[in-house]
Every structure is written in C-alpha cells, then in structure tokens.
Amino acid sequence: MISLVFWVATGLLIWVYVGYPATAWLVAAVRPFRVRPGGPHPEIVTIGIAIHDEAAQLDDRIADVLAQEVPFELDVIIASDGSTDETAQVAAAAARRDSRIRLLDLPRGGQAAAQAAIFAASRGEIVVLTDAETRFRPGSLAALIAPFDDRRVGTTTGRIVWLDEERTETSRNEGAYWRYEQFVRAAESRAGWLTAVTGAILAIRRSAYREVPPHVSMDQQLPLVAREQGLVVLAVPDATATDRTMGDVNEQFRSRARMATQGIRANLSMVGRLTPWRRPSAFLAIWSHKILRWGTPILAAIAAASALALGLGGQPGYLVPVGAGLIVLVLAAFGWALRTRGHSPRLGSLPLAIVVVNLAFLNGWLNLLVGRRIEAWQRERLAVAPTKADHEPGR
Numbered sequence: 001m002i003s004l005v006f007w008v009a010t011g012l013l014i015w016v017y018v019g020y021p022a023t024a025w026l027v028a029a030v031r032p033f034r035v036r037p038g039g040p041h042p043e044i045v046t047i048g049i050a051i052h053d054e055a056a057q058l059d060d061r062i063a064d065v066l067a068q069e070v071p072f073e074l075d076v077i078i079a080s081d082g083s084t085d086e087t088a089q090v091a092a093a094a095a096r097r098d099s100r101i102r103l104l105d106l107p108r109g110g111q112a113a114a115q116a117a118i119f120a121a122s123r124g125e126i127v128v129l130t131d132a133e134t135r136f137r138p139g140s141l142a143a144l145i146a147p148f149d150d151r152r153v154g155t156t157t158g159r160i161v162w163l164d165e166e167r168t169e170t171s172r173n174e175g176a177y178w179r180y181e182q183f184v185r186a187a188e189s190r191a192g193w194l195t196a197v198t199g200a201i202l203a204i205r206r207s208a209y210r211e212v213p214p215h216v217s218m219d220q221q222l223p224l225v226a227r228e229q230g231l232v233v234l235a236v237p238d239a240t241a242t243d244r245t246m247g248d249v250n251e252q253f254r255s256r257a258r259m260a261t262q263g264i265r266a267n268l269s270m271v272g273r274l275t276p277w278r279r280p281s282a283f284l285a286i287w288s289h290k291i292l293r294w295g296t297p298i299l300a301a302i303a304a305a306s307a308l309a310l311g312l313g314g315q316p317g318y319l320v321p322v323g324a325g326l327i328v329l330v331l332a333a334f335g336w337a338l339r340t341r342g343h344s345p346r347l348g349s350l351p352l353a354i355v356v357v358n359l360a361f362l363n364g365w366l367n368l369l370v371g372r373r374i375e376a377w378q379r380e381r382l383a384v385a386p387t388k389a390d391h392e393p394g395r
Contacts, residue, residue, distance in 0.1 A: 006306035006318065009299045012292055020288035021184045028190030033232060037149035045145055045203075046075040046124030050114035054132035055086040061132050062094050062101060068141040075123045076101045079115065082108025113214045119206065126203050129218065130241070134160075134200040137240045144203050144239035154208040154231025155223050157185075157194075158201035158239030177357070182235075184289065189235035193281040196289055197223050197233065201241045205231070212266075215373035217259070220266035227282040228273050249339065249352060253360050260294050260364025261372070267291050268368075297358040298365070300325070328354060 047065050051058070058078070065076055078091040080103065091103040104117050119127055126148055128141070140158060147153045159182060181196075188194040199219030208229055212221040223233045267290045274282040292299070304325050311319035328351045335352035367373075 002306045002309050002313075006303055006310060009303040009306065010321075013296065013299050013303065016288055016292045016296070020284075021187060024184065024187040024191050024193055027193070028187050032190045033192035033234075035147050035150045035153065035234070039149050039151040041149055042072050042125040042145060044073045044075055044124040045070070045141075046077060046118070046122035046127045046206075047141075048077050048079065048115060048118035048122065048127055048129050049132060050079045050081060050111050050118065050129070051083065051087060051132045052081045052108075053083050053085045053087060055083070055090045057132040058087060058090045059094065061135070064135045065130075065141070066098070066100070067138075068136055069139070070142045070145070072145065074100050077104060077118050077121055078102070079104040079106060079118050081106055081111065081114040110214050112212055112216060112218055115218050116211060116214075119209050122206060125206060127206055127209070128201075128203045129199060130202070131200045131243070134241045134243050136201070137161075137242065140201070140239045140241060143236050144201065147234050147236060148203070148205065152230075152232050153205075153234055154226030154229060155197065155202070155204045155233040156236050156239070157197035157203070157223075157233070158236055158241055160198055160200060161240055161242050163242050163244050177353075185235045186237070188285060188289065189233070191281070192232050193285045194233040194235060195223050195227055195282055195285045197235075198241075200243055201239060215262070216266045216269070217262035220259075220263045221269075224266065224270040224274065224282070224286065227279055228270065230279075249336075249356050252353070253356050253363075256357055256360030257363040257367075260361050261367040263290060264294050264364050264368050265373075294361045294364060297362045300358070327351075332356075 049061060049065075054061075062076065062078075066074065068074075078087075078094070078101065080087045080091060088103060088105045091101070091105075095101040095103050102121070104114070104121060106114055106117055115129060118129070126145055128144065130136075144156050144158050147156050160178070162178065185194060185196055188196070197219050199217065202219055202222075204222050204226065208226045208231055209222065210225045212218055212225075226233055267286045270286065271291075274286060276283045304322055307318040307322050311317075311322060331351035332355040335349050339352070
C-alpha cells in the first residue's frame with residue numbers, strides 16, 4: 001500500500017510537468033484548432049485598466065494604448081479602485097483631453113470589483129483587461145482581437161515578455177518558469193484546451209462575461225466560464241506585452257500565494273460544471289495544468305514520506321528521491337542565507353525559487369482551508385521602477 005501511494009503521487013507529478021504538456025503538444029500536432037474567420041469584426045473594443053495608486057504610470061499607459069493601430073474604435077476605461085494618490089486626477093485630466101477615455105472613480109473594493117465595473121460600463125463588444133505597468137508592443141492589440149472573427153472564440157490572451165529577466169537571480173528563475181508555462185499554454189491553445197491566461201493582456205466577449213465573486217480573480221474565472229459555454233480560449237503569439245518580473249523572493253512568494261489562493265478557489269468552483277462528460281478537454285486542463293500543479297507541495301510531501309517509510313523498511317532504493325529532496329532543501333537554505341547577507345548567488349538560487357513557489361502554493365491551499373479571501377489588492381512593487389524607454393521594442 002505504501003508503495004502504491006508513492007507511485008501514485010510520483011506519477012501525478014510526472015503527469016503534471018511532463019505527461020500532460022506532451023499530450024497537449026501531440027493533440028495540437030495531430031488535430032489543431034484553426035481559427036475560421038467569418039463572423040462580424042468588432043466595431044468597438046473596450047480597454048479596461050483597473051488600478052490602485054498608479055498615478056505615476058497612468059499617462060504612459062494611456063498613451064501606449066492609444067498608440068496602437070487598430071481597425072476598430074477604442075473605448076478606454078480607467079477604474080480607480082479607491083486610489084489614495086493622484087490616480088483619479090490624472091485619469092480625469094486624460095478624459096478631458098480625449099473623449100475615448102473615461103474614469104470610474106470607485107471606492108476600495110478589490111480588482112475583481114473594479115473590473116466588474118468596467119464590464120458594466122463598457123461600450124465594446126470585446127473587453128480587454130490590462131494593468132497599469134504593462135505595455136503593448138506595436139500590433140498586439142489588433143492581433144489579440146483578430147480571432148474574435150471566429151464565433152467559437154470566447155477569450156484570447158497574449159504573451160508577456162519580461163524586461164528585466166537577467167537583472168536578478170529571482171527574475172532569471174521567474175523567466176525560466178514563465179518560458180515553460182508559455183510552452184504549455186501554446187500547446188493547449190493549438191489543441192483547443194486552454195484555460196490559463198495572462199491577466200495583463202486578456203480579451204473576452206462581453207456576451208460571454210459572467211459576474212464573479214469579489215474574492216475570485218477574473219483572469220482565473222472568466223476563461224473557465226467561456227469554456228463552460230463551449231467557447232474556445234486562445235493564446236495569440238503575436239499579441240505581446242512587456243512587463244517586469246518580481247524583484248526578490250519575498251515579492252515572488254506574495255505574488256504566487258495571491259494567485260494560487262484565487263486560482264485554486266476559482267478552479268475548484270468550476271469542477272462541477274466542467275465535468276469530463278460535458279467538457280472533457282477543459283476538465284483535463286484545469287486538473288492537470290492548474291489544480292494538481294498547485295498541489296505539487298502536497299504530492300511531493302506524500303511521495304517523500306512514503307519513500308522514507310519504504311527506505312527505512314528495507315528498500316533502500318526509495319531513499320534516493322528522499323536524498324534528492326533533502327539536497328534541494330539544503331541548497332535552498334544556503335541560497336536564502338546568502339540572500340539575507342546581501343549576496344545573490346547562482347548556487348542555491350534555483351532550489352530556493354522552487355521551494356518559495358511551492359510554499360506559495362501551500363499557502364494558497366491553507367488560505368482556502370481557513371476561508372481567507374483576497375479582495376483588495378495592490379500590485380507588487382518591483383525591483384526597479386519602469387521607464388518609458390524600458391518598454392520600447394528591443395529594450
């Protein structure tokens with residue numbers, strides 16, 4: 001029985017990180033989803049920017065959106081979520097200069113509440129959600145909207161390019177993880193299985209929108225809602241935006257824990273609706289790409305405990321994975337100790353990143369168990385404030 005427990009836990013981990021991506025890639029190669037244009041092209045697209053205390057970024061963000069060359073009318077909504085700086089004043093001034101810009105000056109309610117207000121006020125047939133610090137590269141907005149000519153497409157998402165991936169060991173590790181994530185998403189998208197999106201460059205049909213609770217992230221919930229309706233979620237490779245990675249491991253932990261807390265809750269809430277007999281590919285995706293991946297620390301702990309029991313019980317071969325796990329923990333502790341003394345070592349950096357991410361996943365499950373909800377949010381402050389030049393193509 002203990003051996004069975006070990007191999008089930010280990011097999012699930014292998015499936016999540018190797019088997020499922022390979023299966024999605026194979027399905028995409030054999031039977032890819034192809035966009036079939038034919039539906040009406042949207043005449044108006046709403047760009048929704050939900051922000052809290054981002055006055056310093058706002059003018060550049062608005063200018064970046066308006067600089068996009070698009071074959072439709074833009075409707076730009078700035079939803080200030082209880083900002084205490086000059087965000088509302090900056091947005092109001094921009095609205096006076098350009099009639100395409102509108103301000104929603106809201107009380108503090110959280111990102112989902114601000115984005116819900118954007119949907120309620122939107123004029124566009126398609127709504128694009130983005131962040132204050134994100135910048136669209138030329139042509140990205142038109143590329144993001146183009147697949148909606150196919151009526152089967154309910155949601156599209158773009159690709160984030162990290163500007164400062166080589167700046168710190170944390171950002172390098174985050175960039176490596178992100179490249180793996182983008183590979184998986186690309187395979188899922190070509191297979192028509194995708195449920196994971198990037199909240200900083202996300203578009204959805206307004207007709208497919210459904211209200212979500214304030215403690216649930218829209219970029220986690222809305223793709224699932226679209227899949228429930230039989231619509232497809234696509235990753236658009238030509239829709240590219242730039243942003244910055246986390247500055248240090250503390251920010252990485254807080255960001256991952258917040259995303260895990262909201263994501264676990266959102267995906268579990270849809271399990272009864274995305275069943276294997278109704279939406280088999282969506283069911284496979286949310287369990288393989290989302291829920292079981294967030295369950296990595298739990299599965300790893302089960303595998304380690306059962307391997308230790310088997311190894312001490314006379315099967316020493318099972319002590320090999322236990323030893324490997326201990327080496328990762330020791331190197332992570334070494335990396336953390338050097339970080340606290342102001343060093344940024346390569347040795348121990350990757351193990352530390354692995355441990356931090358899995359602790360964040362575990363924190364997400366603990367938050368779910370104790371009923372902790374995350375509604376109000378503030379974007380993680382990054383290591384170096386971005387400048388307009390940083391977001392220029394080629395930088």
